Amino acid sequence: DHRDLHSFPTRRSSDLIVILSDRGVDDTHLPIPSLLAIGAVNSYLVRTKKRNSLALILEVAEPREVHHYATLLGYGASAINGYLAQDTIYHLIEEGLLDKDYYAAVDDYNNGILHGIVKIASKMGISTIQSYRGSQILKSLVYLLAWLINIFLKQSHELKEKQSKISKKMWNTDIIKFMIH
Numbered sequence: 710d711h712r713d714l715h716s717f718p719t720r721r722s723s724d725l726i727v728i729l730s731d732r733g734v735d736d737t738h739l740p741i742p743s744l745l746a747i748g749a750v751n752s753y754l755v756r757t758k759k760r761n762s763l764a765l766i767l768e769v770a771e772p773r774e775v776h777h778y779a780t781l782l783g784y785g786a787s788a789i790n791g792y793l794a795q796d797t798i799y800h801l802i803e804e805g806l807l808d809k810d811y812y813a814a815v816d817d818y819n820n821g822i823l824h825g826i827v828k829i830a831s832k833m834g835i836s837t838i839q840s841y842r843g844s845q846i847l848k849s850l851v852y853l854l855a856w857l858i859n860i861f862l863k864q865s866h867e868l869k870e871k872q873s874k875i876s877k878k879m880w881n882t883d884i885i886k887f888m889i890h
Contacts, residue, residue, distance in 0.1 A: 725762060725763040725764070726763065726764045726766060727750070727763050727764070727765050727766065728766045728767075728768055729743070729746055729747065729750065729765065729766070729767050729768070729769070730767075730768035730769065731743065731768070731769045731770055731771075732768060732792075740769075740770075742771070743767055743769040743771045743772070743781060744780055744781060744784055746767075747765060747767060747781055747784050747785050747786050748784040748785065750765060750785070751765060751784060751785025751786075752785075754785075760785075764787040764788070765785055765786055765787050766786070766787060766788045766789075766790070767781060767786045767788070767789045767790065768790045768792060769781075769789070769790070769791065769792075770791070770792060770793035771791075771793075772789060772791040772794070773791070773793070773794055775821070775822055775825030775826060775829065776829075777791075778791070778822050778825075778826055779825070779826050779829045779830075782826065791822075794818060795815055795818075798811065798814045798815055798818060799811055801814075802814060
């Protein structure tokens with residue numbers, strides 16, 4: 710069911726829930742990466758001043774690790790159902806690879822994810838998940854990483870040129886191309 714985001718009414722936050730899901734994936738419908746989807750929808754809703762009027766729920770197969778869940782929350786998800794992780798737990802129990810009750814195992818997994826998210830947020834100086842959700846604090850890290858990569862690649866290119874000159878002088882060959890490629 711596709712809804713036009715322009716038509717979302719402005720209501721109290723408890724009145725509207727939007728679920729973004731990748732369950733309908735098949736050979737003719739590919740999923741959008743969940744981080745891209747939640748980031749785009751959240752940004753649009755913030756720009757149109759409709760974000761506080763709804764909850765964004767993700768039902769996706771992608772997240773497996775704490776970092777995956779943390780980034781999805783950081784880009785605007787209100788809640789995340791990582792159904793593939795739960796399905797994997799079920800199959801591990803069915804195959805006898807995990808000796809635990811299914812509900813206890815899922816509860817342990819969820820508690821581990823939650824504790825990991827709290828640890829990440831606290832290391833960033835964030836005291837509540839509400840403050841973390843949608844803050845896009847990771848966006849500044851992405852810009853920093855892009856800046857560092859640009860510096861590194863520039864230095865790497867300059868280093869490659871220097872090494873090439875040195876190897877040509879020493880061995881009369883361009884040995885650096887074997888090392889870089």
